[in-house]
Amino acid sequence: MNTPHPVKKNSIHEVTIESIAFGGKGIARLNDYVIFVRNSLPGQSLRVKIIKRKSHYAEAIIEEILKESPHYTPPPCPYFSDCGGCSFQNLDYTTQCQIKEQQIRDVFVHLGKLSTTILPVKGAPVLWGYRNKMEFSAGTERWFMKENDPGTPRDFALGLHAPRRFDKILDIESCLLQDDESNALFQEIRKEVKKEGLSLYNARTHEGYLRNVVIRKGYHTGEMMVNFVTRDDTPEQLTPVVEHILPRFPSVTTVVNNINDSLGMTAFGQKEWRLHGPGIIHDRIGPIQYEISANSFFQTNTSGAEQLYSLVEDFAELTGHETVWDLYCGTGSIALYLSQKANEVLGFEMIRDAIQNARQNAEKNHISNCHFFEANLDKFFQKNPDLIQSLPAPDLAVVDPPRAGLHPDFIQQLIHLAPPKIIYVSCNPATQARDSALLVESGYSLDKIQPVDMFPHTPHIESVALLTKT
Numbered sequence: 247m248n249t250p251h252p253v254k255k256n257s258i259h260e261v262t263i264e265s266i267a268f269g270g271k272g273i274a275r276l277n278d279y280v281i282f283v284r285n286s287l288p289g290q291s292l293r294v295k296i297i298k299r300k301s302h303y304a305e306a307i308i309e310e311i312l313k314e315s316p317h318y319t320p321p322p323c324p325y326f327s328d329c330g331g332c333s334f335q336n337l338d339y340t341t342q343c344q345i346k347e348q349q350i351r352d353v354f355v356h357l358g359k360l361s362t363t364i365l366p367v368k369g370a371p372v373l374w375g376y377r378n379k380m381e382f383s384a385g386t387e388r389w390f391m392k393e394n395d396p397g398t399p400r401d402f403a404l405g406l407h408a409p410r411r412f413d414k415i416l417d418i419e420s421c422l423l424q425d426d427e428s429n430a431l432f433q434e435i436r437k438e439v440k441k442e443g444l445s446l447y448n449a450r451t452h453e454g455y456l457r458n459v460v461i462r463k464g465y466h467t468g469e470m471m472v473n474f475v476t477r478d479d480t481p482e483q484l485t486p487v488v489e490h491i492l493p494r495f496p497s498v499t500t501v502v503n504n505i506n507d508s509l510g511m512t513a514f515g516q517k518e519w520r521l522h523g524p525g526i527i528h529d530r531i532g533p534i535q536y537e538i539s540a541n542s543f544f545q546t547n548t549s550g551a552e553q554l555y556s557l558v559e560d561f562a563e564l565t566g567h568e569t570v571w572d573l574y575c576g577t578g579s580i581a582l583y584l585s586q587k588a589n590e591v592l593g594f595e596m597i598r599d600a601i602q603n604a605r606q607n608a609e610k611n612h613i614s615n616c617h618f619f620e621a622n623l624d625k626f627f628q629k630n631p632d633l634i635q636s637l638p639a640p641d642l643a644v645v646d647p648p649r650a651g652l653h654p655d656f657i658q659q660l661i662h663l664a665p666p667k668i669i670y671v672s673c674n675p676a677t678q679a680r681d682s683a684l685l686v687e688s689g690y691s692l693d694k695i696q697p698v699d700m701f702p703h704t705p706h707i708e709s710v711a712l713l714t715k716t
């Protein structure tokens with residue numbers, strides 16, 4: 247018989263990591279009792295200390311590595327131990343993909359009891375420097391690094407938030423998730439901000455001027471945007487920094503200053519000044535060109551998005567005669583991508599600005615068979631039965647909801663709408679499996695799932711599920 251609670255808080259144990267759980271913690275076992283170990287790798291033998299004990303599992307931290315994982319690779323980022331952003335970067339890439347595939351299998355097959363085909367993870371086309379947007383935070387409270395701490399100054403930090411800390415900023419010179427040119431630009435801005443003595447924002451006291459530096463780059467066009475987010479509406483303070491960077495970085499085609507004096511931590515402006523250029527840059531996904539402004543949503547990994555959308559297109563098998571509904575369409579990127587292969591595409595999204603962007607993008611690309619509706623999908627179909635009745639019924643519904651998944655009322659409406667085919671794109675396999683189970687109960691078959699790695703070196707995984715009406 248298994249002993250309940252075979253561990254005590256603060257007790258030390260020797261364990262071997264069997265696999266990595268959904269979310270990124272390593273799984274070890276003492277008899278059948280599960281211990282989740284933070285920051286561990288599969289195959290590692292460890293001495294661990296229990297920090298939390300529950301009836302069915304415990305959580306532990308590493309005290310000592312007794313034997314390294316065969317999948318270990320030295321992490322290339324100097325901030326790895328403090329940043330927490332790319333927690334898989336000390337694992338070789340093949341293993342990262344295998345772990346993600348296993349997690350999808352666990353969530354759908356073992357926990358969800360769904361029978362389906364899970365295809366091997368589609369690896370990312372670009373492994374480093376893949377982000378087209380990085381949002382850096384400024385602050386007067388620098389996070390002290392565990393290793394290699396540079397020491398001084400303590401009240402200047404421009405970089406990334408320390409894990410789970412709204413007030414502490416890890417001061418960094420570069421981030422390997424953006425490309426070399428973006429890093430060179432960031433370093434130059436950093437130097438100038440320091441030299442000019444711009445005051446930095448303090449999240450506790452809500453004082454200080456500079457809150458964020460956001461760098462965006464069109465992956466295909468090379469156009470760059472710098473967005474300085476400040477608390478005060480005094481753009482002239484930025485003039486010396488802007489005049490310094492423009493001649494050195496001709497790719498910077500636009501610079502804006504967003505004013506944000508709210509207490510919230512988002513780099514979103516209530517007002518915008520254009521300090522240089524048109525205030526927008528361009529990028530492409532497949533055949534579609536997008537205008538990107540400082541506050542508009544655009545997929546942060548362009549080459550990853552191309553791979554994702556082309557997979558949606560493959561699953562869709564459109565012949566040109568179909569009506570497609572793109573539900574949770576954001577700025578309409580999937581709708582526009584599919585528009586040339588379908589008769590008509592209808593997009594639904596609750597953010598008004600995103601719908602406006604979608605309509606503009608359709609117009610700029612001379613696409614006339616896409617129509618966009620501002621709609622909170624939780625109850626939109628129930629509240630607007632006449633509109634729904636009047637629209638051409640979907641042959642295919644693409645759903646791409648946020649992490650929380652589909653609202654239960656929306657699922658019922660989708661079942662009632664009964665599209666012959668549903669393609670469910672998700673950044674959270676747990677909610678995708680939950681929602682798929684409901685669709686399967688209501689007469690859909692879950693034909694296949696294709697995991698797509700959009701964010702290498704992080705525990706995140708995107709997956710695309712194909713459901714057909716039986």
Ligand SMILES: C[S@@+](CC[C@H](N)C(=O)[O-])C[C@H]1O[C@@H](n2cnc3c(N)ncnc32)[C@H](O)[C@@H]1O
Nearest residue numbers: 574575576579595596621622623624646647648
């Ligand atoms: C994962 S994004 C999908 C974006 C888009 N498909 C793309 O690839 O760029 C999810 C979108 O759902 C929208 N959303 C969230 N809740 C919603 C709701 N209740 N009704 C309609 N749209 C919603 C968000 O604003 C966001 O644009």
